[in-house]
Amino acid sequence: MKKAIWIFIILFTCSFPKIEAQEHYAANFSVGVKAGASLSRAMFSPGVRQSFLPGTTGGLMFRYIEENHFGLIAEINYVDRGWKESFDELPFAFSRRLSYLQIPLLAHIYFGSDRAKFFFNAGPEIGFLLKEKTDANFDIANPGAVENFPTANRNTEQYAMPIKNKIDYGISAGIGAEVNLNPKNSLLLEGRFYYGLNNIFGANKKDVFAASNGISILVTLGYMFRIK
Helix, strand or coil: CHHHHHHHHHHHHHHHHHHHHHHCCCCCEEEEEEEEEEEEEEEEEECCCCCCEEEEEEEEEEEEEECCCEEEEEEEEEEEEEECCCCCCCCCEEEEEEEEEEEEEEEEEEECCEEEEEEEEEEEEEEEEEEEEEEECCCCCCCCHHHCCCCCCCCCCCCCCCCCCCCEEEEEEEEEEEEEEECEEEEEEEEEEECCCCCCCCCCCCCCCCEEEEEEEEEEEEEEEEEE
């Protein structure tokens, strides 16, 4: 009897490595593409009356997961940012679109089943201004000379003011869902918020604005392919 007990103990002890191997999470690496829409505005101080400017976004995704429920995501994205000003009922329109190459590095936290998962992404971003475009139905160089233009209690310097900081940086956070089509392919839907920490224009005492940082809401649909 004692001999049988010792044999059982030895076999049970030898099984530990197998149990640990089964519980160890296999790392995986995936790449993907995504595209969607953006809504942007700028946080000016003193304030500027405005609404969200619609735009587009899209890019490449790289995801590495080594631990259960946690991974890292790096992206290279094209993003439209900027702002659109409000003129109440007057027939004036102005928007300034700033297009960036945006590179986020995000912590990826997820939970769910093998079939579907919910996730939370958060981390820093850095962006490089690629181009800008101004759309207006009045002379932005001299708006005060435009008939019936509402100059009272309105800042107008931002219409033609050159962009000072062509490198942007900030914080992103988003939530979404992922559906696995099979072990290699999946679809993702994400809503993300971006808050810029750098000013668009100068922010010294002699400058017009003490703050001019951008914010954006992005909704994207993505496709991910697992390589490893």
